[in-house]
Amino acid sequence: MNSHDKSAPDHLLIKIEQRDDPVSMISEDDARRRSLAYPKTMWGAPIFGLAEELDAGRWRIIRLDAEEPQYARDSLAHHLHRRHSETPDTPENATERAECEAAYELLDWEPVNDLTVNGRRYRIIRAQPFIRMGPDGPEPPRPTDPDPYPPGQAEKAPSQMEGFVIDPTAGTGLTDGIVRMEMTSAFHRAETVPEEVRADSYRALDTHPNAVLLPVGFTIGGYVDGSWRPKSFDAYPTPQAARDAGSFSIVRPRMDETTTIEEFMAACERARAAHQPPRTDDFEMNGVPCRVTRVETFVRVGPDGPEGPRPSDHDSQPPPARHVADLRAQGLMPDPD
Template identity: 35%
Template sequence: MTSGGREGAPFAAARRGTPLAPPLRTPPTSGIHPEVARRPDHNARMTDDWKRRLDALHADLVRRDDPVAWVTEADAVEASRRYPQIALRGPVFGVAARDRTAAEPGWRLLKPVVDGMPQQARDGLNSHLWFRAKDDTDDPAARRELLAAVAVLERAPADEVEALGVRYRVVRGDEFARTGDDGLEPPRPTDLEPVSPSWEDPGTAPSPDVGYVLDPDRDEGPMAGALRLGLRDFTYTGDRFPPDVRADSEWAARTHPDVVRLPVGFSVAERDGSDWTPCGSLAATPHEARRSLYEGMARVWAMLYRFDEHKKALYARAAETFRAAGRADEASVEDRLFRICRVERMVRLGPDGPEPPRPSDLDEYGPMKLHPTLHTDGTVQYDD
């Protein structure tokens, strides 16, 4: 649910709910940082690898002769012109799995890459394995192997475990948004919306992350491919990032040089002077983010922040105005401006798969026991 509070703390690496970092200025068709673009080795690679890859993407677009794909590509070109910069929010974490016995044994996302700390993703993996042991098998040996992995996650901040032939890894991504002269990029006309959008149904669309194949050659078109290739050289720079964060970022670009762009998401951001502060969780569709903003203004914030009757009525009217506009992407109330923004994420890949958390990524708490003791015969012990 979107938060109604202001989160005006200075940007800090590996923190969530903070203003977006100042944008990186990028050429309108690629997403390449200008300092990177000047490097001779980068220019050589662009002449060779980039050209081959982009030519292949363009040829595929022509071959498919798909009007929807052409319109989507035109949207991407227009977005790169109107929002030519990239604003970094910071790291996000999720879980990927690789089943060696599967027909396609590559890495796939098991849990959405949306957590603000590595330990949150580890806890999600802990619960996944515990419930698999409880509900998905009657074999004591299989249950024992799953519970052994759970025990590892309870004792230490482990970023990888293996059970029943499946490797599980906590993975790290970066979340960013495009930005231009008027702020963050809103949803595009070609972004998917629900067929029958509801303002009342509390249900949410399933995360498109789950089951997503981490394939570095998976691109939707030339513009997406250009951005992905440009992001390969992206690193954290500038004094606002601590030295260990910058060093880890540069090291990751060498050890995990490939990039996968994850499914696009949508969120609410509030303008605070020249900054935009993201608030709320990542939504699968623009309408889901709009509904979150509507609920916040109409009901939730009044309860959380104990609005008086005048302020409650003011926010309720703003909510109904926003709802009546249908697919509006901005709402204002008092001196506050909110925007539905388009959120992108990337995960780095190396020879052994997706990048795990970095040493400089912060946790606010450590591993712990999350569930009752489960015995290998399936009995749950609740009194320990």
């Protein structure tokens, strides 16, 4: 992992750079202080998305927000379908359109994780979110984390994941470099984790031996039954976006078997109108102590790029066309006229 080792393959590099500008120095000091104050990590469920290869070793994230690999494959199919529809139907574009059509039709039937279309290589990728924990609970936002939008307007914040380039050779600060080195050797050890999950996690140390940190996100943690729990590891791009959306989800009305969808939507509108997003990192909602919580994410990389889904990853749905065919074969869906 040494940056001075010129013989090391690019996918094994962790290049630590000395950054002397004031902003970098303050950010580095923040990171060092927080690593001491919040020394433990708590992993969430993996997230999945799709990325496009730019050149050898560098991949651009198109989307990264799926709970299961198939949802990411569906996003890839949609991406290719849009490319097909946006490409003019002319003789010179016939081959490009035909490749796009063949690719998204294949994805309708087969769980493909790596696909080349019109010379562009796409991959379903797997990323691992985690939060830092300390004696007082989860790590809140750092003073240097950007938070430019006021309460109620944070939905304007763009995604930091979309367009991010996964590049193991890119320079990094000292503290982030240490985190990357920690993550390269991290795997599931807990006995509570199923054996196949632990085996896949350990195998990834060999197949994808490096780790790249992705942009930081934010969620809401709640103190319930004597312990802090993140509401979810779904991360928002800024602290205020998490305050706006995450806190509203706590006060949002609940449905029961007697509630109509119209009544529920009307109740949501009333709750949204009355909701005042908090301005602080620690607040209380419905009697529950809450904290805006910092979510870090890394993706493992190997000689052929970022890691894809593992055999043990939860993948509950087959591709859509196959799913429909299975339902029809079971008599659970009528045949088309």
